Amino acid sequence: MIRSTEATFIEGRKNHGMASQPNILLIMADQHRGDAIGADPHCPTDSEGYPFVHTPELDNLVERGALFSRAYVPAPICVPARQSLWSGQTPATTGATNWYGHPWEFEHTLAGELTDAGYQTHLVGKTHSHPRGNHVGFERMGPTHVGASLRDDGYAEWLRDRSGGAYDKHTGGLESNTWTARPSHVPEHEHPTTWTTTKALEFLDERDEDRPFFLTVSYQRPHPPFDPPRAFWEMYADRDLPTPVVGEWVDDAFGDEIPTYPPTDAWIADLSPHEIDRARAAYYGLVTQIDFQVTRLFEAMWREFGVLDDTLVVYTSDHGEMLGDHHLWRKGFPFEGSARVPLLMQFPDGCDYPTERVIDRPVGLEDVMPTLLDVAGVDVPASVEGRSLLSLVEDPHADWRPYYHGELGPSWTPEDATQYLVDDEYKYAWNPHTGDEFLFDVAEDRREKTNLAVSSDNEDLLAAYRSKLARHLEGREEGFSDGETLRTVGLDAWDGMETP
Structure with a gap:
């Protein structure tokens, strides 16, 4: 339900100087673990004590906003996590507690509520909704990039057309769930991360300037394949990479399940240090490439389109990546590498919410929808189970849920x-x-x-x-x-x- 008048919204936010219906930019990565952000308090550090992961643009969001250093996912796998984000509901309510066979049918969604409130809503990049034409409330969606396993999404078709059929996104020999790594077989300007940003800029160029926008830029990386462009591979390939943690409990819990000859998509594998270093170098390279593309996006929003200062920015992911911790790979586990994700926000100019906050309270993806609706001045539907994070921005010690x-x-x-x-x-x-x-x-x-x-x-x-x-x-x-x-x-x- 939308607030009855714009004046109601302005009155409710005048104490924080927030403009009526600011633009909203939601940037999503896939499989981005929470400590793979330089600003995160638990980011690995180098021998000099500096953050190992190079993400200066994302780190800078905290200067005008907040970082939630204990953001968890309601389900540590793609489909149920994204259903919770778009609906504001828990997996128990949506019925999606694992990755297959669950309908994407919601009475209320984040994009749908903002569309009804007058926002121009658009998503580019990864969707994972079902069926693939399901807009989950967005006015427009696409072109899409689903992942390495499909050859008929928007990115695959674009790449084939661009190369005259000479190559596609599979030529590199890597699939969607694998710990093997190599530099990308396509030039940086044709990599899916770059392509997703390009499509976001096309929306900004064509949008209706008389309406606020809700733009979701959904990157498929750093989800495998671990294939950064060579420039980003080289940033990490020759460094002393952080060693995976292996808990004292691992042998008792998983020892009998570790294969002698693990397939490249194994969820558990005691790999050689060389293979682990390659995977970690590629993964961190993909994260840094996203940071560079966020810089590209922000520069255009500031210099070319003049909308950055009027835009709330949120960055998050659907789940993490174990990356060899406890000999585990991919996602699906309750452990920190898989279940904790980045969650950062930057407020528009003129908003006097406290900034440079690092909030160490357990929050989750179902909290994103009520937070963005709160900022937009749109009433939160009764179906939403998450809570607005703005109360924690105001007071990190405020009353909150006892656990996540x-x-x-x-x-x-x-x-x-x-x-x-x-x-x-x-x-x-x-x-x-x-x-x-x-x-x-x-x-x-x-x-x-x-x-x-x-x-x-x-x-x-x-x-x-x-x-x-x-x-x-x-x-x-x-x-x-x-x-x-x-x-x-x-x-x-x-x-x-x-x-x-």
Whole structure:
């Protein structure tokens, strides 16, 4: 429901100097882990103590805004996470707890509410909605880039036409879920990250200047294939790269599952240091390439189109990438590399919300929709379960949810389901199929080296978190809990599951 008058919106925001209906730019990456931002407090550092990951443009967002250093995803995999972002709802409500077979049908979406409020809404780049023509409330969508596995999306067609059919996005020999890495086989100006920015600039050039815009620029990288243009590969290839963390608990938890000859799309692999370094160099190179393209976008918005100062900017991702931590790759895990993502925002000029905030409270992707609607002066639909982040920008110690909950139904294998809670001090994760448990002191052990759940010394603490999760899951149709005790379930608990 839209506020009845523009005057209502202006009155509600006059204390913060926010202009009526500012433009909104949402920049999304795919598979960008939270510590792969230079400004993040837990970004790896070099021998001199400087952030290892070079993202100066993204870092600079904090100067006029905020960084949420504990932003988690409601489900650490593409489809359910994006459904939660666009709907403001949790996976339990959308029904999307894993990556397949879930309808994209929502009464209210972020783009739909802004369209109804008079915004010109457009998305370029990766969608992942189903069917592929589903606009999820956007007025316009496309051209799209779905990923390396499809040969008929907008980027693939553009690349074939540009090369006269000489090559396409698959010529490099890499697929969508792989730890192998190499420089891109296409020139930088033809790389999908560059292409996505170009399409965003075309929208800005053609847009209706009498309406505010909501533009989503959705990059497919740093999701594999790990194929940065050579210039970005060379930024990291010869450096001493950060070593993956391997927890004390890994052998007991996964030792029997580590393959001797891992396929290139293996979700677990004890790779050689050389292979790990190549993957990490490529991944960080892709992140830095996005930062350069954000610079290109911002420069055009400032110099050519004159809209940057009137635009709220938000940067985030749908999930992270394990990148070899605990011998794990890709996503789908409750651990920090997979479940925590960047979340930064920059306010428009004239807005007097506090800036240079680094907010260390657990927040999530379902909070993006109510935050942007709050900024736009649009009432948040009752269906939305997230909360506006502006209260934490004003006061990082403000009353907030006691914990954040995330989950994933079986996706890669029948045994990889997870439920997790994270609060200001601890993270508790439980597999509702196998009963496996993890408890980490994330306030002191952010790299999750020590699993407190395996020690009898922590039984009281473990019992407290079991009870929290049991209360949270009470009433779920899968039968996870009776409200007091957690219960493991069979695979038939996930209705309609089609195990890959």
